[in-house]
Amino acid sequence: MAVDIRLIPCLSDNYAVVLHDPATNAVAVIDAPDAAPIERALDAEKWKLTHILITHHHGDHVQAIPALKKKYGAIVTGPRVEADKIPMIDAQVGHSDPIVVGNIKAHVIETPGHTAGHIVYVFDSEHLLFAGDTLFALGCGRPFERPAPILWQSLLKLRDLPGETKLYCGHEYTLSNARFAITVDPKNAALKKRLANIEATRAAGKPTLPSTLAEESRTNPFLRADHADVAEGVGMKGRDPAAVFTELRERKNSFKG
Numbered sequence: 001m002a003v004d005i006r007l008i009p010c011l012s013d014n015y016a017v018v019l020h021d022p023a024t025n026a027v028a029v030i031d032a033p034d035a036a037p038i039e040r041a042l043d044a045e046k047w048k049l050t051h052i053l054i055t056h057h058h059g060d061h062v063q064a065i066p067a068l069k070k071k072y073g074a075i076v077t078g079p080r081v082e083a084d085k086i087p088m089i090d091a092q093v094g095h096s097d098p099i100v101v102g103n104i105k106a107h108v109i110e111t112p113g114h115t116a117g118h119i120v121y122v123f124d125s126e127h128l129l130f131a132g133d134t135l136f137a138l139g140c141g142r143p144f145e146r147p148a149p150i151l152w153q154s155l156l157k158l159r160d161l162p163g164e165t166k167l168y169c170g171h172e173y174t175l176s177n178a179r180f181a182i183t184v185d186p187k188n189a190a191l192k193k194r195l196a197n198i199e200a201t202r203a204a205g206k207p208t209l210p211s212t213l214a215e216e217s218r219t220n221p222f223l224r225a226d227h228a229d230v231a232e233g234v235g236m237k238g239r240d241p242a243a244v245f246t247e248l249r250e251r252k253n254s255f256k257g
């Protein structure tokens with residue numbers, strides 16, 4: 001049976017995602033920005049939280065752990081490398097470790113960059129990627145704790161996943177990401193079309209997630225630093241993709257849009 005998914009807006013622009021395994025009633029939340037909206041979503045379905053899967057240590061991803069754990073006693077899983085910064089962590093995981101939520105299986109990919117120990121969760125059979133703040137729809141996280149070329153290597157690992165994989169990420173940044181993307185990849189017809197769709201979706205107050213990795217590979221400049229059009233877009237034709245990626249990241253940091 002397919003897994004049930006609920007995308008839950010939290011705080012100003014965060015998302016938590018709830019997964020329910022109908023066969024076992026196991027329920028996982030990916031990241032814990034705010035307890036109240038997560039509890040409301042669970043109550044609406046009469047689901048009880050059994051697992052909390054954390055991508056990285058930032059406060060807006062972990063601050064609801066204590067409240068959720070107190071209420072449900074759920075098992076907290078998070079990255080080994082930053083376990084000391086994640087409250088009430090029970091299971092520390094790293095590269096390719098298996099994750100089980102009821103009968104649903106996932107594995108971990110380490111994606112250092114935004115934070116040193118950032119991990120993502122891949123549910124292979126369901127074709128789901130929970131990318132936290134590593135990969136956003138049309139963007140990527142800021143490399144705070146590791147340099148940009150390390151984040152580029154992390155993103156390449158995600159680009160290698162099957163194209164039909166659905167991307168869920170930690171924030172609704174898609175519209176501002178799209179406005180930036182078109183400045184560095186202006187000839188990309190698929191991107192132009194996607195920008196128009198995103199403007200309409202946001203104008204209607206709807207989430208832009210999930211996207212697919214196939215869509216991201218075609219339109220997200222941060223997955224296309226090794227594409228000639230994007231290199232040309234930042235005046236770096238023929239240069240090393242890691243250098244192009246670094247330039248893209250720096251331009252995005254100062255982009256006002």
Ligand SMILES: [Zn+2]
Nearest residue numbers: 056058114133
């Ligand atoms: Zn973060």
